Amino acid sequence: MNRRTLLSLAAAAAAVASVPTLAKTTLPQVEVFKNPDCGCCGVWVDHLKAAGFPVKVHETPDTSAVRKRLGIPDEFGSCHTAVVAGYALEGHVPAGEVKRLLAKKPLAAGLSVPGMPVGSPGMEVGSRKDPYQVLLIDKAGRASVFSSYSSVNRGNGLQVKLPVTAKPDKKTLDVRQRSEARRRVT
Numbered sequence: 001m002n003r004r005t006l007l008s009l010a011a012a013a014a015a016v017a018s019v020p021t022l023a024k025t026t027l028p029q030v031e032v033f034k035n036p037d038c039g040c041c042g043v044w045v046d047h048l049k050a051a052g053f054p055v056k057v058h059e060t061p062d063t064s065a066v067r068k069r070l071g072i073p074d075e076f077g078s079c080h081t082a083v084v085a086g087y088a089l090e091g092h093v094p095a096g097e098v099k100r101l102l103a104k105k106p107l108a109a110g111l112s113v114p115g116m117p118v119g120s121p122g123m124e125v126g127s128r129k130d131p132y133q134v135l136l137i138d139k140a141g142r143a144s145v146f147s148s149y150s151s152v153n154r155g156n157g158l159q160v161k162l163p164v165t166a167k168p169d170k171k172t173l174d175v176r177q178r179s180e181a182r183r184r185v186t
C-alpha cells in the first residue's frame, strides 16, 4: 500500500467518523397492524426496515378497528395500518414521507396512501408505476395532499398510460382536483 492510498483511506475514515450523529439518529419504532396473509404489507415492512425504522408487527385479521382508533376514515383506508410517534400511517406510505412527517410534526392524525397503487413501496410490479398521492389526514378526518408521485417515463419517450388499480373515492378525487387546480394557478 503506497502513501497516497493510505492518505485516501485516512480521509475516508475521517469522513465516516464525522457523520456518526447522522448514522446514530434513532428513528422511532413503527408499529404495524396487518393481516397475516397480506404479502404486500410484509414487503412494506421490509421497506421501512431498509430505511432504518425499527418495526414491530402485530398480526390481526381486521385492521379497520385500528384505523378507526387512529382517526383515519375508511374512505382513505388501505391494506395495513401503522402508528409512529402518535401518527397513523395507512397503506403503502413511502419511508421518506414518514421521515418528512416526523421532521415537520404537523398537527394531524397521520398519512395515508389510499388503496394500493402499483409502484408504491411494497406494491412493486415490474417497472410499472401508477401515479398516487400521499394524503395528510387532519384530526377531523379531512385529507390534503402531502406529496404526489407521478408515473414514470419508460425511457422510450412514451408516457405509458396504465389503468389505476384502486378506484379513488369522491373525496380523494376532490383533493386531487383541488391540487391540480392549484398547480395550474401557480
Ligand SMILES: [Cu+2]
Pocket (backbone or CB within 6 Å): 040, 041, 079, 080, 092, 116, 122, 123
Ligand atoms: Cu398492500
